[in-house]
Amino acid sequence: MNIILFGPPGAGKGTQAKKLQDEFNIPQLSTGDIFRAAIKNETPLGLKVKSILDNGELVPDETVVDLVADELSKEKYDDGYILDGFPRTVAQAEAFDEYLKDNDDTLDAFISLSVPEEELVKRILSRGEGRADDTEEKVKTRLKVYRKETKPVLDHYQKQGKVHEVNGLGTIDEIFNRIKSTLK
Numbered sequence: 001m002n003i004i005l006f007g008p009p010g011a012g013k014g015t016q017a018k019k020l021q022d023e024f025n026i027p028q029l030s031t032g033d034i035f036r037a038a039i040k041n042e043t044p045l046g047l048k049v050k051s052i053l054d055n056g057e058l059v060p061d062e063t064v065v066d067l068v069a070d071e072l073s074k075e076k077y078d079d080g081y082i083l084d085g086f087p088r089t090v091a092q093a094e095a096f097d098e099y100l101k102d103n104d105d106t107l108d109a110f111i112s113l114s115v116p117e118e119e120l121v122k123r124i125l126s127r128g129e130g131r132a133d134d135t136e137e138k139v140k141t142r143l144k145v146y147r148k149e150t151k152p153v154l155d156h157y158q159k160q161g162k163v164h165e166v167n168g169l170g171t172i173d174e175i176f177n178r179i180k181s182t183l184k
């Protein structure tokens, strides 16, 4: 089963991706987690993307697409995966369509978590993970980038008939149950 978990910053993608991973035994691939680990370990990739993440902007499509294709070729993803944070631009979505085609694979579901903007800001500023991009100013940038670059990804998958809208308000378990019922 191949799933994309989609939504604005602070929608709870990471939290729900981890729960899906445990429930269905398919690995999560979070591009944000990979970039943060690379920054922490000061790898060449980390050095390249640090200032981009710190500013709440997007890593160039080519870097992200190469990274995801590379990662997905690992054996652990053979039986499926949950993408969290990718694709984040229409160009990335198109590249991912190609990737699936080249690998004779298909996308099973695109789950879009919807959460009102005031709630997103509140959640991010109160989660206290110490992320450099979790300041009020950077959150504003991330939301702006989301509206401009990422939201069109939703239309891309709507055209493919893959989108399942899920209300992202409520407890973690309530939201998880909604996701599970859309997957049945």
Ligand code: ADP
Pocket (backbone or CB within 6 Å): 008, 009, 010, 031, 032, 033, 035, 052, 053, 056, 057, 058, 059, 060, 064, 084, 085, 086, 087, 088, 089, 092, 133, 142
């Ligand atoms: P959030 O969804 O809360 O913003 P993520 O962990 O998904 O957090 O992403 C954090 C940052 O990592 C983004 O602001 C961006 O700089 C970078 N990033 C993650 N995924 C992508 C992607 N697919 N394309 C470009 N940049 C990305």
